Amino acid sequence: MSTGGYGFRRSLVLALALSFAYAPTASAQEDDPAQPVEGVNSATDTAPAPAEGDSADAGSGESQAPTDKTTSGSSASGTSKTTKGSGYGGRSTGPSPLVLLPADPAYPMPQPPASETLPEEIDAVAPWQPNIVCDPVDKPGVEAFGNLVGSNYGREDFSTSRTCTGSKSEHYDGRALDWPLNASDPRDRRIGDGAVTWLTDNDGEMAKRFGIQSIIWNSHSWKPDGKGWQGYVGESAHTDHVHFSFSWDGAMMRTSWWTSVALEANDEGPCAVVAGQYAAIPNAARTEPCPTGLIAPPDTGYTSVRPGGQGAGVGLLQPLLEVKQSGELDGPTREALLGWQDEQGVPQTGVLDQLTYAAALGWNLPAIPDAARALALPDYLVTDYSAYQRVVLSRGSIGPAVEALQNALELDADGSFGPITEEALLKFTTDNPRLAPQEETSALVWHELELRDNPTLPYRSAALAQGDTGAAVVMAQQLVGAEPDGVFGPMTEAAILRAQSKAGLDETGVMDGLTWAALDVGEKTANS
Numbered sequence: 001m002s003t004g005g006y007g008f009r010r011s012l013v014l015a016l017a018l019s020f021a022y023a024p025t026a027s028a029q030e031d032d033p034a035q036p037v038e039g040v041n042s043a044t045d046t047a048p049a050p051a052e053g054d055s056a057d058a059g060s061g062e063s064q065a066p067t068d069k070t071t072s073g074s075s076a077s078g079t080s081k082t083t084k085g086s087g088y089g090g091r092s093t094g095p096s097p098l099v100l101l102p103a104d105p106a107y108p109m110p111q112p113p114a115s116e117t118l119p120e121e122i123d124a125v126a127p128w129q130p131n132i133v134c135d136p137v138d139k140p141g142v143e144a145f146g147n148l149v150g151s152n153y154g155r156e157d158f159s160t161s162r163t164c165t166g167s168k169s170e171h172y173d174g175r176a177l178d179w180p181l182n183a184s185d186p187r188d189r190r191i192g193d194g195a196v197t198w199l200t201d202n203d204g205e206m207a208k209r210f211g212i213q214s215i216i217w218n219s220h221s222w223k224p225d226g227k228g229w230q231g232y233v234g235e236s237a238h239t240d241h242v243h244f245s246f247s248w249d250g251a252m253m254r255t256s257w258w259t260s261v262a263l264e265a266n267d268e269g270p271c272a273v274v275a276g277q278y279a280a281i282p283n284a285a286r287t288e289p290c291p292t293g294l295i296a297p298p299d300t301g302y303t304s305v306r307p308g309g310q311g312a313g314v315g316l317l318q319p320l321l322e323v324k325q326s327g328e329l330d331g332p333t334r335e336a337l338l339g340w341q342d343e344q345g346v347p348q349t350g351v352l353d354q355l356t357y358a359a360a361l362g363w364n365l366p367a368i369p370d371a372a373r374a375l376a377l378p379d380y381l382v383t384d385y386s387a388y389q390r391v392v393l394s395r396g397s398i399g400p401a402v403e404a405l406q407n408a409l410e411l412d413a414d415g416s417f418g419p420i421t422e423e424a425l426l427k428f429t430t431d432n433p434r435l436a437p438q439e440e441t442s443a444l445v446w447h448e449l450e451l452r453d454n455p456t457l458p459y460r461s462a463a464l465a466q467g468d469t470g471a472a473v474v475m476a477q478q479l480v481g482a483e484p485d486g487v488f489g490p491m492t493e494a495a496i497l498r499a500q501s502k503a504g505l506d507e508t509g510v511m512d513g514l515t516w517a518a519l520d521v522g523e524k525t526a527n528s
Helices: 007-018 140-153 186-210 312-321 331-344 354-360 400-408 419-431 443-453 471-480 490-503 513-527
Strands: 090-095 176-180 212-217 220-222 230-234 241-246
Touching (some): 140 176, 140 241, 140 443, 186 212, 186 241, 312 354, 400 419, 400 443, 471 490
Antiparallel strands (some): 212 241, 220 230
């Protein structure tokens, strides 16, 4: 199938490309896991279970991890930017304006990134979303943000996800980014000041458009709560880097900087329902609040194991998972574990925890609320790429994921990642404005391939009807052949009704997820 001949797809991808211009309580801390915590052993650590609720003073999310004595090792699934470490704790000290260095001709600063397709509306802000998931895989919005600000300001290095340890940090679920800048260097200081000012000015408009839930820089912290900059103290003053933490919507690129449509309702994020255990790794946005109260897991006597860790529990599960008996919760074991946990009806944590052991031992399980398990993607969001979002491929990889990548890059699909695949991937990432040139896949690479072939994907969760306006309406009008004026009126509804009838859908006149997906597929089929 050709990927380059669709008039609508080209215009929609262009519109999106212009926008590139490019639960438990966290303690009352503003913590950033930039460096290891003295005295914490990341291989075998015990920490008290997180409490219920959320703290009004919760910061960037390094507190306590789930309670089991848990073993962990190096990240099994992260990208090349993944690093090990736990964290520095810190806290706010009250209102304190960020003092900026004055402009100096000796240190000319670039203008901040710009977008021509931002809507007038500003994205809804989610409540603070602490780390309750062990998933050290870079999320696409975090990597895309790092690439954007890094290339714009000429400071392209950054670090993202980190191996899960006994602490809590959004680095451990791929939702945080550290951008190295030296506040003692006059150029770096001005770059850091300029970037964070761009994000936080106008009541944090740009931060909200990225889904940023906290910033820490040069002994100051900021959150989109209307309180402005706060003083910050901790083991790290953050004078050697800027720390950014993202909501789940921001991490998954659902915010208006990337989609040109402001979020009206937030992803509530994963639900911590089982006492002392990680929450299930989310597959889809959750629109319902998490339940209150925790259920108690059984005590199997096995020690829980995080990604990269070892222990007797690995020997129990690997035969059931039909993977190589490595004795380690490595990447292939973890991915198989997620599928097995789904089949067994236990939370899909990717961790060998007590409920997982109980299921493996054939024990009777406690009643598990639906909210404890990850939501499945609705059919209208499922694409040929959905199964591979977490898969990191590089030279030497083999299997179906490689075939999918090769098909996407229009290569002969032999399932073996060799120099030709590497060269094609490097070209794709070099040509894409959101990506840095790279020779391995990441969640962002898969996201960009998916968006290229499914350009309506960011809009499929928006049910549009008469009276709606904005960029999403323009996209819908282009898709159904109506005048793209951005106003959903009777003529747009009539065009949608005709399109739904032709596609064999219920004729509702509403541009819902199934209609988006079916008409997108029909457009591609007609032009392939």
